[in-house]
Amino acid sequence: MKYSFRRPISLVICLVLACGLAKRCEAGDSQWVEIKSPHFSVVTDIGDKRGREVAMRFEQMRAVFAVLMPKANVNITIPLQIVAFRNTKEFRAFAPLWHGKPTELAGLFQGGEDRSFIMLDMSVEDPYQVVFHEYAHQLMNGNLSRSMDPWFEEGFAEFFSSIEVDSKQARVGKIPDQTYLVLQQNGMMKVADLLQVRHNTSTYNDSGDHRTVFYRQSWMVVHYLYDTQQILKLNAYFDARSKQASVDDALQQAFGMNAAQFDNVLKKYVSGGSYKYFAIPNPPNIVSGSFTVAPLSAADVATITADIHPHSIDYQEKAIAEFQEILKTDPASAAANRGLGYAFLRQKRYNDAKEYFRKASQLDSKDPLVHYYSALMISQDGTFSGESDLSEVIRELETAIALDPSYADAYMLLGFTRMRQGTPEKGVEAMEKAASLRPRDDRYRYNLAQIYMSSGSYDRAKGVLHGLESSSDPVMAARAQQLLQQLQIMSSAQTRAPHMPGTPKDSSDSGPPSLSHSVTIVLPPGHKGPIVEKNLEGTITSVRCGPPPTAHLSMVAESKTWDLLAEDVDDIILTGAKEISCAWTNQKVAAHFVVIGDAEGVLMTLSVK
Numbered sequence: 001m002k003y004s005f006r007r008p009i010s011l012v013i014c015l016v017l018a019c020g021l022a023k024r025c026e027a028g029d030s031q032w033v034e035i036k037s038p039h040f041s042v043v044t045d046i047g048d049k050r051g052r053e054v055a056m057r058f059e060q061m062r063a064v065f066a067v068l069m070p071k072a073n074v075n076i077t078i079p080l081q082i083v084a085f086r087n088t089k090e091f092r093a094f095a096p097l098w099h100g101k102p103t104e105l106a107g108l109f110q111g112g113e114d115r116s117f118i119m120l121d122m123s124v125e126d127p128y129q130v131v132f133h134e135y136a137h138q139l140m141n142g143n144l145s146r147s148m149d150p151w152f153e154e155g156f157a158e159f160f161s162s163i164e165v166d167s168k169q170a171r172v173g174k175i176p177d178q179t180y181l182v183l184q185q186n187g188m189m190k191v192a193d194l195l196q197v198r199h200n201t202s203t204y205n206d207s208g209d210h211r212t213v214f215y216r217q218s219w220m221v222v223h224y225l226y227d228t229q230q231i232l233k234l235n236a237y238f239d240a241r242s243k244q245a246s247v248d249d250a251l252q253q254a255f256g257m258n259a260a261q262f263d264n265v266l267k268k269y270v271s272g273g274s275y276k277y278f279a280i281p282n283p284p285n286i287v288s289g290s291f292t293v294a295p296l297s298a299a300d301v302a303t304i305t306a307d308i309h310p311h312s313i314d315y316q317e318k319a320i321a322e323f324q325e326i327l328k329t330d331p332a333s334a335a336a337n338r339g340l341g342y343a344f345l346r347q348k349r350y351n352d353a354k355e356y357f358r359k360a361s362q363l364d365s366k367d368p369l370v371h372y373y374s375a376l377m378i379s380q381d382g383t384f385s386g387e388s389d390l391s392e393v394i395r396e397l398e399t400a401i402a403l404d405p406s407y408a409d410a411y412m413l414l415g416f417t418r419m420r421q422g423t424p425e426k427g428v429e430a431m432e433k434a435a436s437l438r439p440r441d442d443r444y445r446y447n448l449a450q451i452y453m454s455s456g457s458y459d460r461a462k463g464v465l466h467g468l469e470s471s472s473d474p475v476m477a478a479r480a481q482q483l484l485q486q487l488q489i490m491s492s493a494q495t496r497a498p499h500m501p502g503t504p505k506d507s508s509d510s511g512p513p514s515l516s517h518s519v520t521i522v523l524p525p526g527h528k529g530p531i532v533e534k535n536l537e538g539t540i541t542s543v544r545c546g547p548p549p550t551a552h553l554s555m556v557a558e559s560k561t562w563d564l565l566a567e568d569v570d571d572i573i574l575t576g577a578k579e580i581s582c583a584w585t586n587q588k589v590a591a592h593f594v595v596i597g598d599a600e601g602v603l604m605t606l607s608v609k
Contacts, residue, residue, distance in 0.1 A: 030086060032296040038286060043296065043304055044084035046122050052288035054084045054120065059286050060170040061132055064163055065139050067280050068156075068172070068226075078138070079115040079369075079404075083305070084122050091121040094305070097314040109134035112311040113409070114342060114369050119308070133161035141440050148238065150197050150204055155218030159226070162277075173277030175223060182216045183270055189217055191266060192247050192259040200474060217266075224269045227276045230255060242470050302326055303335045310343040319343040334365035341373060350573060353377055361396065368403035371396040372410045379417065393417050408437035412444060415451055424455035442468055442476045449480075453487060461487055534601065537590045538562070545569075545582040553580070553603065555591060564593050564603040576608030 030045040037055040039062055044051040085091040094110075095102035107127040108119040116138065120127040136157040140148070148156075164171045186209050194217055197203045203214050225231045237254035241247075248258045257265065296304075303326055309319035323340035326333060341356030354377035360370040375396035378389055394417055400410040415431030418424070431451040435444040445464050452461035465487065468480035538557025545551045549568040554561055566572050569580045581587075588609035593601035 032301045034294050034296055034300075036292045036294075037288075040080070040082060042082045042084055043301070044086070044122075045090075046084055046086040048293050050122065051084065051293070052291050054082065054122075055291055056282075056286075056288045057128060057165050058082065060165045060280075060282060061135065061160075061163055062139075063282075064170050064172050064278070064280055065136070065160070067278065068160070069139075078112070080118065080138070081115060081304070081307075082118045082120070083308070084120045087123045088121050091119060094119055094308050094312070094315075096312065107131040110308065110311050111138075114373070115307075115311075117308050117311065128163070129161050132163055133157045136160035141438070149195060149241075150199055151194050151214070151218040151221060152234070154215055155220075155222035158215060158219035159222045167282075169282060170280045171277055172280065173223065173226065173275065175219070175275050179216045179219060180270065180273065182212055183220070186213050188267065188270070189213055190259070191221075191251075191262045194218065194221070195247050195251075195259075198474075220270055221266065223275055224266060227269075244470075299326065299330055299333070303333060303339065307335075307339045307342075310339065310346050316343065316346060320347075332363060334360045334363040334367065334370065337363065338365065338367055338370045338373070341377075342369075345373065345377075348573075350377065366403060368400040368407050368410065371400040371403070372407065372413070375400070375410075375413060375417075379413065390417060390421050394421070406437055408434045408441075408444065411437065412447060415447070419451065419454055424451075427451055428455050428457070442471050442473060446476065446480065446483075449483065453483075458487060533592065533594050533604075535590065535592050536562070537588075540584045540587040540589055543580065543582050543584050551580055551582070553584075553591075553606075555589065557591075560599055562591075562593075562599050562601055564591060564601045566603045572603055573605040574608070575606075580606070 030047075032043065032045045033048060033051060035042040035044065035048070035051040035055050037059050040055050040058045042051055042055045042058075044054065046054075091105070091108075092102040095105050095108065097103070106121055106124045107130045108117075109131045110117045110119070111134075118131045118135065120131070134157070137153065140153065140156070159173060162172055162174050162176075164174065189210075194214065197214060203210055222231075225234065233254045237250045240250035240253045245253070251262055252258055255262065302322070306319060306322035306326065309315035309322065320340065320343045323336050323343060326336040327340065330336065337356045337360035341353045341360060344350075344353035344356065353373070357370060357374040357377055360367070361374045365371070375393045378393050378396075394414065397410050397414040397417065400407055401414070404410070411430045411434035415427045415429075415434060418427035418430060421427075428451050431444075431448045435448045438444045445468055449461045449464040449468070452458070452464065462484065465480045465484045469477055469484070471477040471480065536555070536557040538555045540553050540555050541561070542554045543551055544554075549570060551566045551569050553564040553566065555564055556562075566580060572580065574580065590607040590609070591601075591603060592605040593603045595601050
């Protein structure tokens with residue numbers, strides 16, 4: 001039997017299946033409907049009955065997570081749209097391309113900063129396993145308060161992906177024969193090595209047998225802990241590791257055995273070939289007959305499916321063309337205006353994006369994303385200044401939050417905007433709410449530390465930053481350490497500290513700028529009132545690049561030489577040039593920046609003449 005393993009590559013995650021599994025449906029028109037269950041929306045053309053079954057499967061999946069993680073709230077922090085296609089031909093129009101041709105897939109999870117999509121080919125035998133694996137990651141992100149090591153993250157997701165469901169119950173935890181075969185043929189990693197794999201190590205990222213073993217053995221470790229009712233002891237293990245204990249010492253404290261002893265126990269468990277699995281009844285009070293079903297027009301379907309394309313690197317231009325075609329016949333479509341704005345945002349065409357987000361907002365859109373991105377575009381626009389712009393940004397963000405009280409990015413941008421407005425108490429409150437909604441996202445905690453520093457709450461900032469020192473992201477850990485050093489200077493000498501960006505730049509991220517990419521400022525101690533921003537035309541006389549990703553630009557304007565700091569050259573909104581060049585010597589520009597000293601500023605946008 002041919003099998004493959006799921007890997008978290010970029011934004012698109014897929015399961016490649018043997019061609020023989022596909023059962024293609026007959027072509028022909030079919031009515032599209034939207035089925036809403038208590039927690040999911042399914043858009044499909046497979047009919048009411050099977051559409052209800054899809055929604056029920058996801059309700060069962062959610063219930064399984066609640067059993068496996070009994071203290072979780074089972075919420076997700078990014079809106080999810082499920083699209084179930086009745087045949088492979090329809091589904092392949094959204095599949096990632098390989099050498100210009102759609103990849104053979106059964107299920108596709110496609111993530112994004114604004115929303116995520118799960119797409120299913122309902123003509124195949126089992127389209128669910130891969131999306132259950134990736135949705136487990138989404139659920140962990142929205143519910144766990146700490147970052148877990150890769151072995152647990154992937155082991156739990158593999159465990160979760162094994163869900164089987166029928167009309168009465170869900171079963172989770174069955175181990176396929178292939179898992180035993182992989183470990184028998186390739187051998188097992190030492191537990192001490194397995195538990196120290198990080199997201200930036202070759203074992204996690206390089207293709208090949210070693211990574212395959214890592215995934216399958218991680219599954220076995222999680223399975224063993226559930227089977228022996230020791231899963232709750234993991235808290236003690238991770239607590240010890242966060243305090244810099246060795247793997248040996250942490251295992252001893254949590255499980256009463258060292259790594260070598262754990263090796264022997266795990267080998268015995270695997271060689272025994274027996275395991276337990278959970279049988280979980282269908283969620284109480286949830287029956288598919290209670291789900292609502294509403295027909296969709298051709299325009300509705302076109303807009304929903306077009307919205308998938310800007311989230312894929314392979315279909316950027318196609319997305320723009322699709323939305324423009326929709327708007328020719330229905331210019332008052334708030335959803336199409338929002339979708340086109342997002343497609344332009346993905347391409348960093350900020351002026352175009354701003355125009356369509358504003359149109360969507362003016363159409364009284366009930367989509368919180370419309371109002372969030374409208375606010376984001378105003379705040380990142382080089383013309384952002386004055387109380388009227390601040391008020392518009394705050395109004396859009398408060399509308400987004402009213403429509404979606406769990407919208408973490410909206411709270412985060414509101415926090416920064418309140419700081420600009422000169423109301424740090426409200427800024428802290430909004431940022432604390434954002435961080436509580438995304439407890440495992442280091443970017444939110446890092447931005448919270450910045451807000452604490454800006455408001456003079458040095459002790460609270462220090463506590464957050466010390467927690468980030470052990471981040472699994474080495475860039476984030478290094479930035480937290482750097483900001484702690486600056487905090488020490490601010491605390492003792494009461495001097496200015498240069499701004500640290502809201503998140504490390506991921507070179508693989510081709511997506512739009514999120515709030516975490518926006519320029520924010522650490523205010524000097526005792527600062528009162530709004531931040532001063534300037535728009536000046538001048539001449540760049542020199543650029544001092546480094547250390548990456550920073551650059552200092554010397555700009556002569558109004559008979560003064562300004563030192564403008566670009567904290568991350570990739571995050572600066574730049575027009576008229578592809579990148580900031582270290583070789584510029586007599587370059588005419590228009591700069592928008594925040595004043596932090598007599599002739600110093602933090603660069604926000606730059607237009608090259």
